Amino acid sequence: MTDYKPSASDQLAILAGKLSATTIRLLGAGMGSNLPGRFARKLSAHILSDLSSQPKLGSIAVTGTNGKSTTSGLLSSILRTAGYRIVHNRQGANLVTGITASLVDAADWQGRIEAEFGLYEIDEAALPVVAKEIKINTVLVTNLFRDQLDRFGELDTTAKLIAKGIEQNDSTAILNSDDPNVCQLKKEGKKLHYGIESLDSCQSEPDELAELSYCTKCGAEIAYTSTVYGQLGKWHCSNCDYKRPSPDVYASDVVSLAATSQFTLHYGDAEIAIHLTMPGLFNVYNALAASAAALSLGVSIDGVQDGLKEYTTLFGRSERIHLNGKSVIIQLIKNPAGATQTARAVSKDTNATVLVAINDNLADGRDISWLWDADFEALAAMSAHFIVSGQRADDMAVRLKYAGIDVTKIKTVTPLEKALTTALADTTATQTLWVMPTYTCLLELEKIIKKYGVTLGGT
Numbered sequence: 001m002t003d004y005k006p007s008a009s010d011q012l013a014i015l016a017g018k019l020s021a022t023t024i025r026l027l028g029a030g031m032g033s034n035l036p037g038r039f040a041r042k043l044s045a046h047i048l049s050d051l052s053s054q055p056k057l058g059s060i061a062v063t064g065t066n067g068k069s070t071t072s073g074l075l076s077s078i079l080r081t082a083g084y085r086i087v088h089n090r091q092g093a094n095l096v097t098g099i100t101a102s103l104v105d106a107a108d109w110q111g112r113i114e115a116e117f118g119l120y121e122i123d124e125a126a127l128p129v130v131a132k133e134i135k136i137n138t139v140l141v142t143n144l145f146r147d148q149l150d151r152f153g154e155l156d157t158t159a160k161l162i163a164k165g166i167e168q169n170d171s172t173a174i175l176n177s178d179d180p181n182v183c184q185l186k187k188e189g190k191k192l193h194y195g196i197e198s199l200d201s202c203q204s205e206p207d208e209l210a211e212l213s214y215c216t217k218c219g220a221e222i223a224y225t226s227t228v229y230g231q232l233g234k235w236h237c238s239n240c241d242y243k244r245p246s247p248d249v250y251a252s253d254v255v256s257l258a259a260t261s262q263f264t265l266h267y268g269d270a271e272i273a274i275h276l277t278m279p280g281l282f283n284v285y286n287a288l289a290a291s292a293a294a295l296s297l298g299v300s301i302d303g304v305q306d307g308l309k310e311y312t313t314l315f316g317r318s319e320r321i322h323l324n325g326k327s328v329i330i331q332l333i334k335n336p337a338g339a340t341q342t343a344r345a346v347s348k349d350t351n352a353t354v355l356v357a358i359n360d361n362l363a364d365g366r367d368i369s370w371l372w373d374a375d376f377e378a379l380a381a382m383s384a385h386f387i388v389s390g391q392r393a394d395d396m397a398v399r400l401k402y403a404g405i406d407v408t409k410i411k412t413v414t415p416l417e418k419a420l421t422t423a424l425a426d427t428t429a430t431q432t433l434w435v436m437p438t439y440t441c442l443l444e445l446e447k448i449i450k451k452y453g454v455t456l457g458g459t
């Protein structure tokens with residue numbers, strides 16, 4: 001039992017937050033609304049720090065460009081499987097108001113939260129703000145890629161914000177060794193590094209030049225002895241002694257197939273085989289990051305293996321569903337690095353149909369030039385049929401054409417519902433339909449597939 005006694009203003013804030021959340025739910029106004037959080041914060045300035053201080057073993061933040069939702073979902077699964085109770089903003093409301101809303105929702109009417117850990121997915125730029133109100137014990141950083149160009153501007157600015165957020169509470173940092181933008185975010189003190197040590201010899205990843213990045217010590221260009229993807233790999237500064245730190249938690253013999261991945265997880269002298277029902281090297285990193293955080297919190301390596309097995313995929317992140325008896329996998333795409341990894345995972349499925357749905361609403365990023373930075377060329381070797389949809393269906397059709405895909409294999413069907421019907425008709429019972437939507441296409445898709453009687457997980 002927590003010994004928290006709400007102040008009068010906290011009591012009012014909880015009441016207003018819970019009532020407005022219920023009203024929003026009844027009106028069907030959608031998931032992850034920030035409004036209850038905003039009300040609660042108006043009524044009590046310390047509501048977030050009061051509620052978040054209750055989990056007995058502390059708070060964990062997950063931040064970075066890609067993989068925040070999947071990584072926090074995986075970590076939540078590991079911790080729950082190990083017997084801990086978690087409060088988690090799992091709907092992806094990752095700004096200060098959304099996190100407040102999640103905590104108000106998790107609390108009872110007296111504002112009590114019975115949990116061992118608070119687990120929060122936090123927007124990179126919001127971390128220092130949230131860290132002022134939540135005493136974050138552990139900060140996990142996934143990676144720092146160039147995101148939608150119009151969002152934060154420089155990567156350096158984002159890195160500084162994260163470093164500031166870590167410094168605020170002198171949090172233990174769980175950092176990606178393989179990302180030169182991430183591994184240095186905490187220089188001194190408690191930290192744990194994770195990384196990919198080796199790919200399986202049969203794993204053929206296309207040889208590519210790493211994305212350009214620069215040494216945070218001297219500004220010289222970063223060089224690589226091997227790359228995984230993007231700027232991730234075994235790197236060193238071309239000028240000074242700055243180099244990839246050896247990871248404390250690492251994966252070896254990584255194999256990434258069309259719908260699954262496997263690797264050996266190492267920590268100290270212990271090692272264990274991990275099988276994921278998720279495709280792509282990006283999901284290997286997500287699982288590795290979650291494992292590193294769990295191990296640093298005292299979960300055993302067997303516990304990590306069990307928790308990863310329990311994990312069921314989140315809303316729109318490599319989720320496999322069945323529509324009209326056809327197998328469908330949906331993978332959200334939102335930036336070049338993620339889209340490249342998805343395209344490569346899809347390209348390994350030689351028996352597939354592909355639907356790409358692109359919108360350019362604010363939540364998708366207005367500027368769709370990132371489509372040209374993603375490796376859709378990986379899809380060119382497939383014999384698949386392609387359907388393009390969404391507000392920018394025509395642009396996507398052009399992009400696929402330039403990727404080397406025969407135009408006779410590309411259908412443009414702008415309305416998403418009709419595009420899905422077409423794609424399902426083009427998919428045989430033994431094939432898989434891969435759907436790659438941007439964020440607002442994913443939201444629309446969620447409504448459409450409800451008409452098929454299917455609800456995506458995590459909603």
Ligand SMILES: [Zn+2]
Nearest residue numbers: 215218237240
């Ligand atoms: Zn250097």
